[in-house]
Amino acid sequence: LVLVHGHPGSAYDWEPFMREAAQRGFRAIAYDRVGYGRSDGRAPGRVLVATNAGELLALLAALDLRDVTVVGHSYGGGTALTAAKRDGSRIARLVLVGSVGPGIEQHGGPPPWAMEILVAPVLSWVGRVPPLADRVRRALVAEAFAPEPTQEAYVGLLAANFAAPGTRRAFASEGRDLGGEADLDPASLALPILVVHGDGDRLVPPAVAEALQRRAPHATLRVVPSAGHMIPVTHAAWLADEVAAFAGQPAR
16 A cells, blocks of 8 residues: 555554554555655645656655555545556556545635635744644644544644645645646546545535546445544544455456
C-alpha cells in the first residue's frame, strides 16, 4: 500500500491505519507530500494536483514498487487518480477515501473563512496570539472530524504542519487548483477503484463520491454511516478490513 495524505495533512494522518494494515500483512508506505511534514518546502509557483501526481509516480519508480494499491485521502485521492491516469503501469488498484473528484469545484473545499485565515497575511498575526491561534486550529479540526468528536492530537499536528516553511504557500496553491482546473474525472481508468466516504463529511460532499463511483468504469462505493472526513483515523480498523478484502481481489 502507498498512502497519500490530504490537504494540508501529513504522513502522520495515516498512523492509526498503518498499524491496522501491518496487522493484516501489508507493507504500507506513507510519505509527506512536498510542502508538508518532513518533506522539503515548495518553491514559489503554482502547485497542482498534477504536480503531486508526478511526484507520486516518481516515488513509485524510485522504490521500484509494482502491483501497488494506492490509498488516497481527500486531496490525496485526487493525486492518486491523476497519477493512475498519467501512468498506471505500477498501480493495480485505487482506494479513494473522502476523496476530491468531479463536482468538488462547486463545493470549494474547506470553508472560505478557513482558507482566508490560513493563507492570508493575518495568519502571521494570529500565530502571535496563542489563544486565538489555538481556537482557529480547533475549529478547523472540529470541521474535519465532525460529526464525530475532535481528536486532540490533531490540533497539535495542524499547528506543527503550518509552522513548517512553505506549507501555507503549498496549501493556498493546491486549494486554487481544485477550483475547476484539476482533471479529476476517472472515466478513462480501467483499474478497480474502491470509493469510501462518510455520509456526514463536511469538507467533501458525499455527492462527489457518488460522481466518482458513477463515472469510473470499475468502481465500488462504500458509504460509512455517521462518519466525517477523517475515516483513516476514526475508522482505521474497518478501513483496513475493507482495503484487505479489496486488495485481495485480482486486478483487471
